[in-house]
Amino acid sequence: MPSKTNSGLAKDLSVGEVADRSGLAVSTLHFYESKGLITSWRTTGNQRRYSRDVLRRVAIIKVAQRTGVPLAAISEALKVLPADRSPTAQDWRKLSARWKEELDDRISKLTQLRDDLNGCIGCGCLSLKQCPLRNPDDEAHLHGPGARAFD
Amino acid sequence: MPSKTNSGLAKDLSVGEVADRSGLAVSTLHFYESKGLITSWRTTGNQRRYSRDVLRRVAIIKVAQRTGVPLAAISEALKVLPADRSPTAQDWRKLSARWKEELDDRISKLTQLRDDLNGCIGCGCLSLKQCPLRNPDDEAHLHGPGARAFD
DNA sequence: GCTTTACCTCAAGTATGCTTGAGGTTTTAT
DNA sequence: ATAAAACCTCAAGCATACTTGAGGTAAAGC
Numbered sequence: 382m383p384s385k386t387n388s389g390l391a392k393d394l395s396v397g398e399v400a401d402r403s404g405l406a407v408s409t410l411h412f413y414e415s416k417g418l419i420t421s422w423r424t425t426g427n428q429r430r431y432s433r434d435v436l437r438r439v440a441i442i443k444v445a446q447r448t449g450v451p452l453a454a455i456s457e458a459l460k461v462l463p464a465d466r467s468p469t470a471q472d473w474r475k476l477s478a479r480w481k482e483e484l485d486d487r488i489s490k491l492t493q494l495r496d497d498l499n500g501c502i503g504c505g506c507l508s509l510k511q512c513p514l515r516n517p518d519d520e521a522h523l524h525g526p527g528a529r530a531f532d
Numbered sequence: 533m534p535s536k537t538n539s540g541l542a543k544d545l546s547v548g549e550v551a552d553r554s555g556l557a558v559s560t561l562h563f564y565e566s567k568g569l570i571t572s573w574r575t576t577g578n579q580r581r582y583s584r585d586v587l588r589r590v591a592i593i594k595v596a597q598r599t600g601v602p603l604a605a606i607s608e609a610l611k612v613l614p615a616d617r618s619p620t621a622q623d624w625r626k627l628s629a630r631w632k633e634e635l636d637d638r639i640s641k642l643t644q645l646r647d648d649l650n651g652c653i654g655c656g657c658l659s660l661k662q663c664p665l666r667n668p669d670d671e672a673h674l675h676g677p678g679a680r681a682f683d
Numbered sequence: 684g685c686t687t688t689a690c691c692t693c694a695a696g697t698a699t700g701c702t703t704g705a706g707g708t709t710t711t712a713t
Numbered sequence: 714a715t716a717a718a719a720c721c722t723c724a725a726g727c728a729t730a731c732t733t734g735a736g737g738t739a740a741a742g743c
Contacts, residue, residue: 426709484646495635577739
């Protein structure tokens with residue numbers, strides 16, 4: 382397993398190439414760069430050039446977004462990647478593991494919600510005051526004895 | 533002014549009461565009303581009054597939002613509820629069942645994503661071009677033979 | 684009666700995540 | 714050599730989901 386996947390020309394990418402390969406708009410890449418999610422350097426003619434790593438970064442960004450993670454949080458997470466060198470397999474693994482936790486968390490919350498909803502389908506939500514859909518996070522700010530949040 | 537701690541009577545609710553019991557801000561309720569998510573009528577003094585059903589509606593809205601459904605879609609879904617009368621248990625059940633489908637769908641998508649990610653943790657995302665995280669929805673727009681979306 | 688609290692409307696502001704457009708430069712293809 | 718395509722910057726615009734503020738009315742409590 383000697384030579385890496387250097388089979389083709391492993392050159393730097395222009396913004397248009399990254400756009401084509403990632404499916405993102407050029408404007409989106411500019412935007413991500415302005416937010417520090419990706420980085421580039423410039424040619425003498427002031428055009429952006431990207432390391433091929435950017436494609437993985439962008440893939441990670443898209444995955445994270447699909448799970449509902451806001452860009453600011455993604456940006457935070459991406460900081461585990463080295464700024465000065467190309468990320469290693471280990472670097473990517475760390476990041477992947479982190480997303481997995483996020484995902485697990487999100488999935489378990491939604492599953493809980495679904496199960497609660499199942500209970501409510503049975504009860505027809507007739508008695509929401511004892512319905513599990515009453516999220517404990519959703520404060521009802523009850524004021525008196527006997528005050529009820531729902532119905 | 534209606535008492536906010538009138539816990540025993542099944543009377544109509546002022547916007548403040550709904551806010552307290554639902555945990556939403558008054559401004560949010562105004563906003564929801566402007567979007568047609570909830571309805572009210574007015575007192576002679578032009579103040580809003582809500583049927584107690586609004587609390588269930590709001591609960592449903594919050595649940596849907598937690599699953600990532602946008603307000604416009606929630607609004608659509610709420611149209612299965614009768615405008616002229618209080619929803620019956622059957623009406624609520626129909627709505628609940630619908631949310632359950634949405635949830636199931638969302639959960640399965642996230643689960644798929646997590647499983648894909650598991651594979652990628654193993655491979656360290658070294659070869660994203662064959663990584664399952666390459667979402668089929670994310671067009672790569674390849675242009676030539678041998679063009680590669682990643683790496 | 685008087686004060687405080689709740690309510691009203693409407694406009695504008697905030698945050699996120701981008702897109703669009705204007706005006707101009709660089710690269711690439713013929 | 715030119716013309717088209719791609720790129721650049723910066724400002725403004727858009728959609729979603731609300732919040733905040735100004736200016737004024739209504740209702741509740743004492």
